[in-house]
Every structure is written in structure tokens, then in C-alpha cells.
Amino acid sequence: MSKKGREERHMKELRDAFDAADKDKDGKLSPQEWLQVLKITGVDANWDDVQQLFREKDRDFDGYLSFEEFTGQETKIEMAFKAMDKDGDGSISKQEFKKVCKSLTNEQVTAAFNKFDKEGTGKLNYREFCTLMHSRKEKNRKKSEQETANTPNASTSKSAEPKKN
Ligand SMILES: [Ca+2]
Ligand SMILES: [Ca+2]
Numbered sequence: 001m002s003k004k005g006r007e008e009r010h011m012k013e014l015r016d017a018f019d020a021a022d023k024d025k026d027g028k029l030s031p032q033e034w035l036q037v038l039k040i041t042g043v044d045a046n047w048d049d050v051q052q053l054f055r056e057k058d059r060d061f062d063g064y065l066s067f068e069e070f071t072g073q074e075t076k077i078e079m080a081f082k083a084m085d086k087d088g089d090g091s092i093s094k095q096e097f098k099k100v101c102k103s104l105t106n107e108q109v110t111a112a113f114n115k116f117d118k119e120g121t122g123k124l125n126y127r128e129f130c131t132l133m134h135s136r137k138e139k140n141r142k143k144s145e146q147e148t149a150n151t152p153n154a155s156t157s158k159s160a161e162p163k164k165n
């Protein structure tokens with residue numbers, strides 16, 4: 001078999017393993033899901049081992065492993081970060097941010113930086129950038145849930161428990 005063919009088969013095996021482990025089908029592995037897999041496959045692993053693995057592989061710090069993180073591929077957030085970091089200094093300046101998010105006003109960019117620039121450097125480092133991306137995802141998800149629900153009586157002020165799909 002060709003090298004490419006082997007790689008493809010390997011990827012498919014990983015995909016199958018990932019899907020089988022992802023019990024709640026949310027497209028990512030929680031530490032609990034991974035521990036289940038290890039137990040089923042008879043690997044002698046404990047909670048500490050799992051947490052250690054997640055610390056290494058969870059490169060966007062959301063507490064889960066996406067398929068890319070699971071297989072060690074570059075994640076979407078890493079690609080976005082690299083694309084934005086034009087001068088390659090490892091952080092996103094307001095100017096760099098503005099170039100990509102053209103629809104945002106200066107005020108909105110400043111507000112976002114004030115919120116996510118925890119270290120107060122005036123730039124977003126990779127970790128801060130991840131936090132920002134997660135919060136945006138969360139917001140989009142909430143918005144689409146509200147649109148789907150489309151019930152006039154639905155209270156939007158209360159922050160309900162996140163729904164499981
Ligand atoms: Ca899952
Ligand atoms: Ca992750």
C-alpha cells in the first residue's frame with residue numbers, strides 16, 4: 001500500500017476511534033469520555049493520566065479535544081491566529097485584529113481587547129485569543145438557539161443551562 005493510502009487508513013481509524021469515544025456526539029472529547037475509552041480498551045489509566053493528556057493536547061484550552069487536537073493536526077484556532085499575526089511576534093495587536101475583522105469599529109476592537117487582554121499588554125497572546133474565540137462561538141450558538149426556538153415568551157435575560165444537542 002502507498003504511503004498516502006496508509007496515512008488515509010490511519011486517519012480513518014482515528015476518526016472511527018474518535019467518533020466511538022464521542023458518546024454525546026458533540027464533536028469533541030471530554031476527559032470523562034476519554035477515560036471511558038481507556039477503561040473499555042483495558043488501558044490502565046487513571047484520572048491524572050487523562051488530565052495530563054488533555055493538558056498536552058488541548059491546545060485551545062477549552063477543556064475538550066477536537067478531532068484536530070486528538071490527532072495532533074493544526075486546529076482552526078491556530079490557523080486563524082497565525083493568519084492574523086502578520087508580523088509573527090506571537091501576539092495579535094489591535095491593528096492586526098482590525099485587518100481581519102473589518103466590520104468591527106475601533107470601539108468594538110478596543111472593548112474586545114479590554115475584555116480579553118488579561119495581561120494588559122495591549123495585545124492578545126495565543127491563550128487570550130483562544131478565550132476570545134470560545135466566547136464568540138458560545139455567543140453564536142446562543143443566538144442560533146434563540147432563533148431556532150423563536151418563541152416570543154422565551155426569556156433571554158436568564159442564562160439557562162447550556163442545552164445538549
Ligand atoms: Ca463529546
Ligand atoms: Ca480543545
Ligand SMILES: [Ca+2]
Nearest residue numbers: 085087089091
Ligand atoms: Ca503580531
